[in-house]
Amino acid sequence: MTDEQPHHRGDPAVFAADLQADGEPEAEFNPGIAGRLPRKNVAAGALVRDGEGRLLFVDPTYKPFLEIPGGMVEDDESPLAACHREVREELGLDLALGRLLLVDWMPTHGVWRDSLQLIFDGGTLSPAQVHAIEPAGDELGGFEFLDLAAAEPRLRPSKARRVALAYQALLAGETFYGEFGRSAQ
Numbered sequence: 001m002t003d004e005q006p007h008h009r010g011d012p013a014v015f016a017a018d019l020q021a022d023g024e025p026e027a028e029f030n031p032g033i034a035g036r037l038p039r040k041n042v043a044a045g046a047l048v049r050d051g052e053g054r055l056l057f058v059d060p061t062y063k064p065f066l067e068i069p070g071g072m073v074e075d076d077e078s079p080l081a082a083c084h085r086e087v088r089e090e091l092g093l094d095l096a097l098g099r100l101l102l103v104d105w106m107p108t109h110g111v112w113r114d115s116l117q118l119i120f121d122g123g124t125l126s127p128a129q130v131h132a133i134e135p136a137g138d139e140l141g142g143f144e145f146l147d148l149a150a151a152e153p154r155l156r157p158s159k160a161r162r163v164a165l166a167y168q169a170l171l172a173g174e175t176f177y178g179e180f181g182r183s184a185q
Contacts, residue, residue, distance in 0.1 A: 007074075007076065007077040007078065007081045007082075007085075008077075008078040008080070008081050009078060009080045009081045009084060009097075010078075039113075040113070040114060040115060040116060041072065041073075041112075041113055041114070041115035041116075042072070042073040042079055042082075042115060042116045042117075042118065043070060043071060043072050043073065043082075043115060043116075043117050043118070044070050044071070044073055044079040044080070044082045044083035044086070044117075044118045044119075044120065045067070045068040045069060045070025045071075045083060045086075045117070045118070045119050045120070046068060046069050046070055046083055046087050046095065046097060046119070046120050046121070046122030047068060047101060047119055047120070047121055047122050047163070047166050047167065047170060048068070048069060048087075048095070048122030048123065048124075048125060049122070049123070049124045049125070049145075050124065050125055050130055050145045051124060051125075051126075051127065052145070053124075053147075054145035054146055054147050055068070055145065055146060055147070055148060055151065055163065055167070056068065056069060056122070056125070056143060056144075056145055057143065057144055057145075057146055057151055057154075057155075058090060058091075058135065058140050058142075058143045059140060059141040059142045059143065059144070060139060060140060060141070061138070061139060061140060061141050062139070065154060065155055065156050065159065066151060066154045066155055066159075067159070068119070068159075068163060069086065069087045069090050069091055069122065070082075070083050070086045070087065070090075070119075071086035071089075071090070079118045080097060080120065083097055083118070083120050084097055087122065089136055089139075090135065090136050090139060090140055091133050091134065091135060091136075091143070092132065092133060092134035092135075092136075093125075093129060093132065093133060095122055095123060096123065097120045097121065097122060097123075098120060098121030098122070098123055099120070099121050099175065100118060100119075100120055100121075100175050101119045101120060101121055101166040101169040101170050101175060101176065102117075102118065102119040102162065102165055102166040102169050102175065102176050102177075102178060103116060103117075103118055103175070103176075103177050103178070104116070104117040104118075104119070104162045104165065104177075104178040104179065104180070104181060105117075105178070105179045105180065105184075106158065106180060107180060117162060119162070119163070119166040121170060130145075148160070148163060148164055148167060151163075157181075158180055158181045159181070160181070161178075161180070161181025161182060162178065162181040164181075165178050165181060165182070165183060
């Protein structure tokens with residue numbers, strides 16, 4: 001993030017009071033240990049549907065597979081705030097995101113470090129919202145609504161499993177935990 005304040009989707013006054021109540025950060029007992037701790041990437045996406053129950057997929061210009069709207073969480077940004085920001089940047093929509101559907105762990109793969117992938121309920125779009133979608137021209141080649149079976153051949157296998165697991169969580173009214181797109185519960 002560009003400024004020094006954490007970005008979140010909660011009440012700013014409550015957040016500020018919570019930070020103040022926590023007091024000064026604790027000092028490192030062993031100087032330098034914090035810098036040696038592992039860092040994990042976090043990404044947040046939204047499971048968005050149309051009136052027919054199909055899922056919204058975006059077509060990134062920088063990779064050969066479809067994705068759901070969302071992206072990487074930046075430093076000092078909450079996953080919910082990141083998801084909201086990414087949906088707004090990618091689609092031009094200011095969605096009221098719902099509950100967390102899935103936390104999925106991804107292992108290190110090639111140059112990409114391991115990460116946590118969070119999927120929030122993006123709700124069902126009205127016809128007016130669908131019509132208002134403006135894909136980010138520098139990032140997206142377009143978007144489409146597909147059922148999971150139709151999207152699966154155009155998704156990375158782990159993404160297909162992850163989206164399917166998030167959809168199951170949506171239908172069950174629960175939050176699931178997965179590892180590489182498979183339920184670990």
